[in-house]
Amino acid sequence: MENKDYSDENIILVETLNxxxxxxxxxxxxxKNEEGPEPSNQHFYFRGQANSDWDIIPSVYRGNLxxxxxxxxxxxxxxxxxxxxxxxxxxxxLTKLQxxxxxxxxxDVTTNPLVALYFACQQHDxxxxxxxxxSKKITPTDGAVFYKRTYGRGFQDIEIETVALLSSLKIQxxxxxxxxxxxxxxxxxxxxxxxxxxxxxxxxSLIESLQxxxxxxxxxxxxxxxxxxxxxxxPGHYNIFKxxxxxxxxxxxxxxxxxxxxFEATRFIIPCEKKAEILDExxxxxxxxxxLFPELEHQMSYIKQKRLPVGISQIGQFNRMQEMNDxxxxxxxxxxxxxxxxxxxxxxxLSQHNIPSSYIQEALDILKSDLCLDWHQKxxxxxxxxxxxxxxxxxxxxxxxxxxTEKAKEIINTVLQKIKQ
Numbered sequence: 405m406e407n408k409d410y411s412d413e414n415i416i417l418v419e420t421l422n423x424x425x426x427x428x429x430x431x432x433x434x435x436k437n438e439e440g441p442e443p444s445n446q447h448f449y450f451r452g453q454a455n456s457d458w459d460i461i462p463s464v465y466r467g468n469l470x471x472x473x474x475x476x477x478x479x480x481x482x483x484x485x486x487x488x489x490x491x492x493x494x495x496x497x498l499t500k501l502q503x504x505x506x507x508x509x510x511x512d513v514t515t516n517p518l519v520a521l522y523f524a525c526q527q528h529d530x531x532x533x534x535x536x537x538x539s540k541k542i543t544p545t546d547g548a549v550f551y552k553r554t555y556g557r558g559f560q561d562i563e564i565e566t567v568a569l570l571s572s573l574k575i576q577x578x579x580x581x582x583x584x585x586x587x588x589x590x591x592x593x594x595x596x597x598x599x600x601x602x603x604x605x606x607x608x609s610l611i612e613s614l615q616x617x618x619x620x621x622x623x624x625x626x627x628x629x630x631x632x633x634x635x636x637x638x639p640g641h642y643n644i645f646k647x648x649x650x651x652x653x654x655x656x657x658x659x660x661x662x663x664x665x666x667f668e669a670t671r672f673i674i675p676c677e678k679k680a681e682i683l684d685e686x687x688x689x690x691x692x693x694x695x696l697f698p699e700l701e702h703q704m705s706y707i708k709q710k711r712l713p714v715g716i717s718q719i720g721q722f723n724r725m726q727e728m729n730d731x732x733x734x735x736x737x738x739x740x741x742x743x744x745x746x747x748x749x750x751x752x753x754l755s756q757h758n759i760p761s762s763y764i765q766e767a768l769d770i771l772k773s774d775l776c777l778d779w780h781q782k783x784x785x786x787x788x789x790x791x792x793x794x795x796x797x798x799x800x801x802x803x804x805x806x807x808x809t810e811k812a813k814e815i816i817n818t819v820l821q822k823i824k825q
Contacts (some may be wrong), residue, residue: 452523452610456548459662463507494568516633544676550667582652
């Protein structure tokens with residue numbers, strides 16, 4: 405993979421969990437010094453993304469879905485009316501839709517920096533098509549964590565409810581500020597007196613509500629939000645076409661844009677080759693799929709992926725009842741949970757690449773500690789094996805870090821080739 409230039413002063417490179425935690429602590433200390441000793445109601449909000457090159461945008465902004473935003477929401481309400489009747493606010497309904505995977509204008513953030521790091525360390529591959537070679541190049545991506553220190557809004561604040569309500573309404577090109585204000589009165593968000601005050605001030609408060617973006621502290625009304633310390637960034641992004649001679653007749657239009665500027669310029673970058681190792685460290689602190697996602701399918705996925713030791717008990721090939729005479733022994737032609745002699749394959753590969761015999765047992769012990777079911781089909785396990793082998797070789801006088809990395813890669817590639825044979 406081509407190395408990127410991360411010399412930008414706004415980039416904090418994260419290669420270990422300790423790097424990340426140390427940098428977070430430094431940022432907190434800096435904020436304390438700037439804000440002074442008085443307690444603050446501001447919060448840190450974090451966003452982790454598996455590809456550092458992605459813009460920060462909510463799901464409904466992708467794939468030309470924004471024009472269908474009200475149709476998506478209303479279809480969900482019509483198909484499952486009982487599910488949404490219990491919610492008192494428009495924003496709470498949006499969070500439920502987001503929870504179940506419907507594209508919305510909500511952007512997931514968290515108040516827990518470790519949760520953001522977990523999402524930044526998820527594997528993601530960019531597929532680049534080479535037209536000349538008629539082939540595809542698959543490149544793992546670096547991850548990123550973004551953060552912001554700011555005040556959070558309550559989910560029942562009028563600005564939040566205004567944006568959440570409008571997201572479910574069709575805007576056909578004739579929605580003016582005055583018509584919007586009337587809708588807000590009808591839905592109980594503005595009183596007549598508040599609406600009159602808004603008109604007096606040239607609709608300033610309504611315009612600000614529609615064009616600002618808000619970090620919102622959620623009600624934590626589901627278990628996943630609780631486990632992930634979830635919060636949201638809600639974008640207004642409504643265009644206003646101002647009519648100077650009659651401000652109330654100014655037209656409102658849905659707008660689209662990224663939310664990059666809502667976060668600090670400083671960001672954390674996690675190199676793709678460090679992701680598996682950091683995920684392993686996070687698992688020690690119970691930041692993993694099983695802890696962050698309460699749904700049963702995620703619990704089962706975590707159990708499946710977790711690196712449990714390969715079973716060593718032998719399993720016999722199934723046969724119906726067999727006759728045995730006294731003194732006979734059961735058939736010894738048994739198979740293991742995986743019909744692969746991993747230790748021999750590792751040993752042969754190490755010898756093939758001229759690893760000194762005095763290091764082989766130590767290398768075998770390290771590689772065997774990473775074994776799990778279907779280990780040779782799991783990129784995260786293979787990557788961890790490379791990392792562990794690199795660490796071992798780099799401690800030996802024959803290797804520097806660069807040569808240890810290259811040698812470990814060659815050995816693991818040989819192991820995988822031997823298994824395929």
